[in-house]
Amino acid sequence: xxxxxxxxxxxxxxxxxxxxxxxxxxxxxxxxxxxxxxxxxxxxxxxxxxxxxxxxxxxxxxxxxxxxxxxxxxxxxxxxxxxxxxxxxxxxxxxxxxxxxxxxxxxxxxxxxxxxxxxxxxxxxxxxxxxxxxxxxxxxxxx
Numbered sequence: 001x002x003x004x005x006x007x008x009x010x011x012x013x014x015x016x017x018x019x020x021x022x023x024x025x026x027x028x029x030x031x032x033x034x035x036x037x038x039x040x041x042x043x044x045x046x047x048x049x050x051x052x053x054x055x056x057x058x059x060x061x062x063x064x065x066x067x068x069x070x071x072x073x074x075x076x077x078x079x080x081x082x083x084x085x086x087x088x089x090x091x092x093x094x095x096x097x098x099x100x101x102x103x104x105x106x107x108x109x110x111x112x113x114x115x116x117x118x119x120x121x122x123x124x125x126x127x128x129x130x131x132x133x134x135x136x137x138x139x140x141x142x143x
Contacts, residue, residue: 027054029061029106030088030138038092040101042118043072049139052090052104054113061104061113076113079103084110088138093131095124102133 029052037046040063049066055073064071084107091103100121105112117125125131 028052029054029104030090032090032136032138034090034092034136036092036099038099038101039118039120040072041074041116042120043074045070045072058113061115063101074101074115076104076115079112079114081110081112084108085112090136090138092134092136093121094134095121095129095131098124099134100131102131107138 031049031051033049034045035047037044039045045063045065048070050063050070051066053062053064054060055062060073060075062071062073085105086107087105088107089105090101091105092099093102094100098120100118101115103112103114
């Protein structure tokens with residue numbers, strides 16, 4: 001009797017978890033064509049077309065390649081601006097020949113998303129390296 005009760009409880013919890021996961025959908029923010037391999041929170045993603053989604057709650061973003069073979073879910077911190085962004089774009093910092101995703105901005109919003117820095121990016125920054133900034137404009141907004 002006790003094991004049947006435990007099994008029923010586990011099944012109910014599993015079902016609830018699935019329902020919660022389905023009710024917190026990702027929203028596509030933009031598509032971008034990144035012309036270089038880049039690091040985002042320790043995940044190296046090759047050059048190519050990516051769709052960036054917001055994950056609820058909006059503290060995470062999901063980056064998925066056009067073919068679905070490459071993806072990463074990363075934590076972000078808010079980056080507040082005085083005025084809404086005029087375009088959707090992603091901003092990268094380059095140290096030497098390594099690129100790191102630094103910001104994601106969506107047109108019409110005054111809050112950007114800054115992915116957490118990877119250990120490699122922090123090491124390069126702390127060694128005195130000065131990043132160059134590269135901006136890639138979105139191919140589409142919220143599609």
